[in-house]
Amino acid sequence: MSEAEAKNDDPSDQAQHGATPSELEQWVAAAFDVGGPLSRADSGYQPRQAQLQMSMAVARAVARRETLVVEAGTGVGKTFAYLVPALLSGGRALISTATKSLQDQLFLRDLPRLCEALQVPLRIALLKGRGSYLCLHRMNQARQTAELPDRRAVMALARIEQWAQQTRSGDFAEIEGLDDRSPIIPIVSSTRDNCLGSDCPEFRACHVVKARREAMEADVVVVNHHLFFADMALRDSGVAELLPTVDVAVFDEAHQLAEAGVQFLGTMLGTGQLIDFARDVLAQGLSEARGLQDWQGLHARSEKAARELRLACAGALASGGRDVRGLLKLRWQERAQTPAFLAALQEVEALADLAVRALETVTEISPDFVRLHERAEQLAELARQFAQPPADGAVRWIDLSPQQARLVESPLDIRQAMQEQLEGPAKGWIFTSATLGDDERLSWFTEPAGLDDATVLRVGSPFDYPNHARLYVPRRFPKPNEPDHAQQVAALAARCARCLGGRSFVLTTTLRALQTIGEALREALAQDSIRVLVQGSAPKRQLLQQFIDDPRAVLVGSASFWEGIDVPGDDLQCVLIDKLPFPPPNDPLVEARVQRLEAQGRNAFAEFFIAEAAIALKQGGGRLIRSERDRGLLVVCDPRMAGMNYGRRLRAALPPMTPLETEAEALDWLRELAQSHV
Numbered sequence: 001m002s003e004a005e006a007k008n009d010d011p012s013d014q015a016q017h018g019a020t021p022s023e024l025e026q027w028v029a030a031a032f033d034v035g036g037p038l039s040r041a042d043s044g045y046q047p048r049q050a051q052l053q054m055s056m057a058v059a060r061a062v063a064r065r066e067t068l069v070v071e072a073g074t075g076v077g078k079t080f081a082y083l084v085p086a087l088l089s090g091g092r093a094l095i096s097t098a099t100k101s102l103q104d105q106l107f108l109r110d111l112p113r114l115c116e117a118l119q120v121p122l123r124i125a126l127l128k129g130r131g132s133y134l135c136l137h138r139m140n141q142a143r144q145t146a147e148l149p150d151r152r153a154v155m156a157l158a159r160i161e162q163w164a165q166q167t168r169s170g171d172f173a174e175i176e177g178l179d180d181r182s183p184i185i186p187i188v189s190s191t192r193d194n195c196l197g198s199d200c201p202e203f204r205a206c207h208v209v210k211a212r213r214e215a216m217e218a219d220v221v222v223v224n225h226h227l228f229f230a231d232m233a234l235r236d237s238g239v240a241e242l243l244p245t246v247d248v249a250v251f252d253e254a255h256q257l258a259e260a261g262v263q264f265l266g267t268m269l270g271t272g273q274l275i276d277f278a279r280d281v282l283a284q285g286l287s288e289a290r291g292l293q294d295w296q297g298l299h300a301r302s303e304k305a306a307r308e309l310r311l312a313c314a315g316a317l318a319s320g321g322r323d324v325r326g327l328l329k330l331r332w333q334e335r336a337q338t339p340a341f342l343a344a345l346q347e348v349e350a351l352a353d354l355a356v357r358a359l360e361t362v363t364e365i366s367p368d369f370v371r372l373h374e375r376a377e378q379l380a381e382l383a384r385q386f387a388q389p390p391a392d393g394a395v396r397w398i399d400l401s402p403q404q405a406r407l408v409e410s411p412l413d414i415r416q417a418m419q420e421q422l423e424g425p426a427k428g429w430i431f432t433s434a435t436l437g438d439d440e441r442l443s444w445f446t447e448p449a450g451l452d453d454a455t456v457l458r459v460g461s462p463f464d465y466p467n468h469a470r471l472y473v474p475r476r477f478p479k480p481n482e483p484d485h486a487q488q489v490a491a492l493a494a495r496c497a498r499c500l501g502g503r504s505f506v507l508t509t510t511l512r513a514l515q516t517i518g519e520a521l522r523e524a525l526a527q528d529s530i531r532v533l534v535q536g537s538a539p540k541r542q543l544l545q546q547f548i549d550d551p552r553a554v555l556v557g558s559a560s561f562w563e564g565i566d567v568p569g570d571d572l573q574c575v576l577i578d579k580l581p582f583p584p585p586n587d588p589l590v591e592a593r594v595q596r597l598e599a600q601g602r603n604a605f606a607e608f609f610i611a612e613a614a615i616a617l618k619q620g621g622g623r624l625i626r627s628e629r630d631r632g633l634l635v636v637c638d639p640r641m642a643g644m645n646y647g648r649r650l651r652a653a654l655p656p657m658t659p660l661e662t663e664a665e666a667l668d669w670l671r672e673l674a675q676s677h678v
Contacts, residue, residue: 021056022063027088028055031118038080041117050459051077054432057457059085062248062428067454069254069446071436073461073655074622078432079110082250086220087111087120089428091247093220096228098253098260099564100128100180104173107222125218126171127211127242129227134160134170135190136202141368142187144287156184170207179539186276193273193375194280199367215242225257229264232417243421248428253564255433255615258414258448262589265417266394266410269382271306274348277375278302281355284368293358298351305344305351312344313398313405329587332396345387352380385409397588412592413448422450429454434622438614438653443607461625461655468631469624471657472666473642480579480638486513489578489637490520492663493554494528496574496635497521499670501677502530502552504574507620509581511558517578518556530554535561547571551677563619568626573673575624579638580650581616582609610646614653621654631676633660633669 021029030036032052039045054072061068062085072078083106086093097103107126115122139160148154156178163175172178172185190208200206215221221242243249251257278299285295315335317328335341355376362369386407390396399406411417422429431451437444442456474492478485489506497504506521508514518534525532531550533543535557547555548571555561562581583590594604617636624632634657641647651659660666 022060024063024085024089025056025059028059028085031084031088037117037119038084041113048077048462050075050462051081054078054081054457054459055084057455058082058428058430059089061430061455062086062089062091065247065426065428067422067429067451068431068457069436069442069451069454070430070432070457070459071442072432072434072459073463074434074625075461075463075628076459078434079106079252080114082252082430082432083110083114084118086248086250087114087118087122089248092218092245094243094246094249095220095222096225096249096251097222098225098256100132100173100224101564102253103128103222103224111220111222122219123217124220125211125215125222126169127215127221127223127227128171129224129230130191130195130208131185131189132171132173133190133207133211134164134167134172134188135195136164136170136205136207137196137200138190138194139164139188140202141283141287148184148187153184153187156182157188160184160188167207169211171211187279191276193276193378194368194371196367196371199370216245221246225251225253225260226264229261229414229417232265232421244425246427248430250430251432253433254431255435255445255619257431258445261414261417262410262412265414266408267382267385268406268408269348269379269386270399270406271310271404272406273379274302274306274309274351277355277372277379278306280368280375281359281372284366284372285362288365289362289369292362298355298358301351301354305347308347309344310400310405312338312341313400313407315340317400328400329589330398330400331586331588331591332390332398335398336396342387345383349380349383349387352376352383356380395589395592410589412589412596415448415450417450419450435615435618438611438618438649444611444615463625463628463630463655465625465655465657467658469655469657470633470660470666470669471651471654472633472635472660472663473639473647473651474635474637474663475639475642477637477639479640485637486516486578487520489513489576490517490524492635492637493517493521493576494524495663495667496576496633496670497525497530497554498528499667500573500674502550502554503570503572504554504576505561505572505623506554506556506576506578507562507623508556508558508578513578514556514558521554521556525554532556561623562616563622565623566626567623568630570673570677572623572626573630573632574635574670575621575632576635576637577617577620580613580636580641581620583612585609606646610649614650617650618653625655631673633666633673635666 029052031038032047032055034047054070054076057068057070058081070078072081095106097106103126107124111124142148142157143161148157159175167174203209281302282295282299285293313330313335315338356373359369359373359376363373390409393411394409395412396409399408436442446452446454446456478488493504493506506517508517514535518532522532529552531553533547533553533555535543537543540560543555544565547553548567551571585591594608597604597608621634624634641650660669
């Protein structure tokens with residue numbers, strides 16, 4: 001269904017066209033109506049036509065057990081638009097999100113509020129991956145073995161032990177200030193590799209088992225995309241049992257669905273797996289089988305194999321002394337045939353085989369040794385698999401980060417996996433996000449997700465973009481490949497920030513540009529008492545809070561700040577994007593997708609590169625206007641958006657902001673906005 005056809009979602013339009021709304025659609029219309037349960041529960045409630053339009057389409061898909069894809073602009077209120085029909089349908093619902101923060105928001109705030117307003121006494125459950133829950137058995141082991149990396153980890157363990165006495169859920173999110181990346185979490189949580197299942201001495205009190213049991217008994221279950229796909233691949237999270245029993249499955253933040261799927265539907269061998277294995281072998285060996293095998297020697301060899309594998313993956317990056325920042329995707333072909341890489345894989349296999357033989361002698365002592373033996377066999381098999389050519393239709397690459405390396409083999413998209421799910425028991429399938437494509441069929445999302453036959457609806461934002469937002473694309477500006485481009489971006493950002501007294505984001509497409517622009521901006525604004533916050537100098541949440549607390553601030557961020565950031569009001573009134581966010585052509589996954597399109601006789605630049613850039617541009621630009629009162633300026637520091645033919649398509653992908661022709665006009669607009677702060 002196109003945007004033009006979408007107007008038929010108005011209940012009155014349906015009556016004119018002879019369509020009889022289902023009972024669910026009538027209930028949904030009544031819920032959103034003036035004087036309905038939502039308005040009675042909230043004195044500030046105002047009906048929104050766009051929200052009702054989306055909600056009616058969701059209700060129809062749920063009632064008919066059909067598939068619906070909805071792109072809903074900022075301000076539509078899409079969360080309530082899908083939750084209301086899901087809750088009123090009377091069936092079981094699975095809600096999947098891209099982030100744990102939205103999971104928590106739905107479970108702790110939105111769902112309880114709506115259930116109370118609609119007077120539907122439903123049981124709601126939150127289900128996360130294993131790594132989010134305390135493992136009582138591994139916590140007890142950590143206390144006994146004392147194999148903790150440092151004093152901070154010892155203190156963190158003591159804090160977790162105290163919390164463990166009173167927690168009901170075992171969800172680490174309950175612990176105030178505990179960082180997701182804390183080294184203590186892998187020590188006191190389980191993975192599919194080390195979980196003992198029903199052989200565990202703490203099985204009856206297990207938080208993971210309890211969370212799954214509650215999910216199976218609930219009317220509404222909130223999960224995330226990673227969990228959904230991990231389960232499809234491994235049948236390890238409880239979703240496999242849950243999915244056939246639900247009547248509606250909703251995927252919010254659906255633009256991240258394909259990326260999550262590609263990560264989890266493949267095969268992976270990582271240095272992190274080897275290091276975790278080494279730690280667990282040493283801890284278990286010394287506590288329960290001391291002297292029976294050379295556990296310390298096995299631990300040392302495992303850690304050495306992990307180091308050598310990462311060095312072989314890094315190749316010239318390591319020998320050249322270059323620091324690795326963030327996550328790099330390396331071509332498989334550049335490393336796979338080198339002697340060092342093949343030798344590192346052979347050492348992983350040899351180490352794993354040695355561990356298999358050592359652990360065979362102690363498996364009768366405890367179930368932990370049985371599981372370690374199985375893990376050793378799996379590591380050996382993975383090493384052998386990655387020494388062979390990849391499977392047909394799959395792509396391989398190496399993820400390299402400052403501390404780790406991962407060998408990955410993955411399908412190119414989630415098409416086949418999703419089609420298998422859609423062929424299962426009939427249910428309503430709802431996929432929604434603010435950014436799903438830049439054409440009527442939302443092909444960027446629907447094609448790789450295998451949703452060719454889905455009903456498609458595009459609901460525009462109700463915000464007054466022409467009056468409240470301006471778009472400036474400087475025509476006479478260095479091109480991104482010119483050496484002074486980053487410096488000029490910083491200079492323009494400084495001029496904008498001075499007009500506003502801060503209140504600006506600079507979004508970069510690369511980590512290299514992030515550092516260059518951040519340093520240049522600090523220098524340019526040193527005399528203006530404007531604080532420059534640069535991604536990496538503090539945790540993301542802390543940086544964002546510092547930006548909100550200090551109006552005289554500019555935040556420079558890369559990928560993680562392009563989406564999922566919500567700064568409504570006057571705190572953020574200017575967003576600068578350094579260049580058009582085309583995907584990197586040397587990314588192995590990008591290369592493989594381009595080759596497939598070209599083999600089909602299609603135009604990869606138009607169908608892939610421009611489509612990807614349009615989505616990313618919508619995400620980045622979407623940080624600017626977050627409420628109906630917001631006003632601001634979006635600057636795209638890339639003259640190609642003004643001068644190239646494809647620039648028109650990219651401008652059309654953005655909300656209808658009023659274009660400005662000159663920098664003088666842009667700065668005048670910012671000065672006008674600054675007057676509201678006085």
